Amino acid sequence: MFNTISKDLMVAGIAVAEKVGSLPWKDRVTKENSMLKGKDTATPDAIGEKIAVEMFEGISDCYKKQINLILDPNENKYYQLGKDSDKKIWAYADPVDGTIKLAGLGSDLQKGIYRLGNDGGWGVGLALTEPTTKSLDELTINDFVCSAIIDGNPSKVPFAPENAYTQIHENGEVYSTTLLNNECSLVSTSTQTNLEEGVIIFDGFQAFDRKSAPKGAGELAGRVWSKLANRNEGGAFDLWRTYGNISSFLKNQLGVQGVYESQGVAHVTINENLSNLIPLYWINKGAGGYSVDFEGRDLGERKLTGTRPNVILAANKSIKRKILNLISECS
Numbered sequence: 001m002f003n004t005i006s007k008d009l010m011v012a013g014i015a016v017a018e019k020v021g022s023l024p025w026k027d028r029v030t031k032e033n034s035m036l037k038g039k040d041t042a043t044p045d046a047i048g049e050k051i052a053v054e055m056f057e058g059i060s061d062c063y064k065k066q067i068n069l070i071l072d073p074n075e076n077k078y079y080q081l082g083k084d085s086d087k088k089i090w091a092y093a094d095p096v097d098g099t100i101k102l103a104g105l106g107s108d109l110q111k112g113i114y115r116l117g118n119d120g121g122w123g124v125g126l127a128l129t130e131p132t133t134k135s136l137d138e139l140t141i142n143d144f145v146c147s148a149i150i151d152g153n154p155s156k157v158p159f160a161p162e163n164a165y166t167q168i169h170e171n172g173e174v175y176s177t178t179l180l181n182n183e184c185s186l187v188s189t190s191t192q193t194n195l196e197e198g199v200i201i202f203d204g205f206q207a208f209d210r211k212s213a214p215k216g217a218g219e220l221a222g223r224v225w226s227k228l229a230n231r232n233e234g235g236a237f238d239l240w241r242t243y244g245n246i247s248s249f250l251k252n253q254l255g256v257q258g259v260y261e262s263q264g265v266a267h268v269t270i271n272e273n274l275s276n277l278i279p280l281y282w283i284n285k286g287a288g289g290y291s292v293d294f295e296g297r298d299l300g301e302r303k304l305t306g307t308r309p310n311v312i313l314a315a316n317k318s319i320k321r322k323i324l325n326l327i328s329e330c331s
Contacts, residue, residue: 005059005128006146010165010179012055013124014230016048016095020102021153023047025114029107035071035079036093042103048095052126056081056091065089065131073274073304076136087131090139094275098122098152098244107318122152123247125279128228142300145174145278151250160251160262166286176286178256186257189289189315190265195322198265198315200228202253205243207270212308214271220310221270223330228268234326236265245269245276253315254287266323267313274304277311284313290320294327 020028023044033039035053043189053069060067060082071077078090078222096102101122106115129142135145148165152228161178164187168174176187192198206223207213229239242248245267253263266270269276281291281299291299302309314320 005063006148006165006167008055008059009126009128009146010150011124012052013148014163014259015055016051016124017150017152019051020044020047020096023102025104026109028102029104029109029114035069036095041098042099043082044102045096045099048124049093052093052095053081055126056128059089059128063089063131065317067091067128068136069093070136070304073136073139074306078136085131087133089131090129090134090136090143090252092127092144092274092275093277094125094246094279096116096122096152097125097246097276101244102152121242121244121247121251123244123250124148124150124152125246125276127279127282132247137303137305140300140306141274141278141281141302141304144278145282147282149246149250149283151240151247153247155251161254161256162250164250164254164283164287166282174282174286176254178254180256180259183258187254187287188257188261189253189284189287190255190262190319191316192216192261192263192265193316193318195234195236195265195319196231197237199238199240199252199263200323201242201245201248201264201267202228203242203245203248203267203269203272206273206308207227209271212271214307220330224268224270227307227330228323229324234322242267245272245320247281249280249283253284253289253313257315262315265315265319268323268327269311269313271308272311273308277309279315280313288316290314292320292324294324296320296324
């Protein structure tokens with residue numbers, strides 16, 4: 001059941017990418033309502049949500065399980081799909097991560113202006129728990145083992161996986177895989193342990209979000225950037241700024257075993273959104289990586305309620321330790 005559902009998530013994500021990617025720019029800029037992102041949501045988000053919900057409904061019908069799509073864990077809001085069941089499947093979704101890159105930044109339909117329609121960086125993130133009796137306030141990130149992420153606009157010349165999803169192998173361990181040339185291949189994080197020979201992806205965008213960022217998050221982002229960027233004092237070879245972590249993680253931190261290895265060794269994010277983090281957690285773990293907060297605590301143990309965390313998605317234990325040492329000097 002687990003492996004079939006994880007692959008269903010990946011197939012649905014590819015369908016979102018294809019549908020949204022084919023939209024004319026005028027349709028990308030229009031607004032609709034959605035459950036996940038509220039009123040005046042960009043049309044790409046609404047379309048992605050519809051495809052995801054249809055997929056969740058199909059899984060609910062197939063396995064005769066109630067699926068609850070989480071809308072707001074802090075307010076105990078969710079949307080039920082299917083009939084009541086003793087054990088429920090909980091769903092978390094970000095059908096379009098990087099909406100601004102699709103809907104256009106500063107576009108003006110009245111003047112026929114469409115700005116920054118797609119710089120290549122957007123993706124789809126979907127995650128489900130296995131059937132459980134847990135309530136919403138009992139769930140942890142670790143419960144969402146069925147996860148998939150999909151690059152919404154992959155490179156013309158492949159240099160990274162276009163998708164990744166989790167599978168359980170016969171030994172019971174969870175591995176992250178990709179569909180490559182119609183075959184399932186294992187994906188992995190970098191084996192590079194020298195921070196000065198690797199690239200770190202940094203997202204400080206949400207550090208300045210007035211609704212969710214804690215006091216001092218912006219200043220922290222500046223200090224962390226300064227530490228990680230200084231390659232002469234233990235920092236990385238280079239630090240790349242990003243917005244939209246799902247596609248960025250695929251492009252910059254995952255490789256395919258036996259084919260190519262990523263130069264990226266970590267993603268560091270201030271005030272990370274759970275919609276990104278939940279599917280990324282198990283994909284990273286299944287590929288051999290570590291996901292911790294700035295205090296070094298495993299993010300899988302974190303409940304969905306509460307404030308957003310500051311996140312390190314590290315390729316391996318050595319990289320995790322070195323980044324934590326640098327960040328500890330920023331407090």
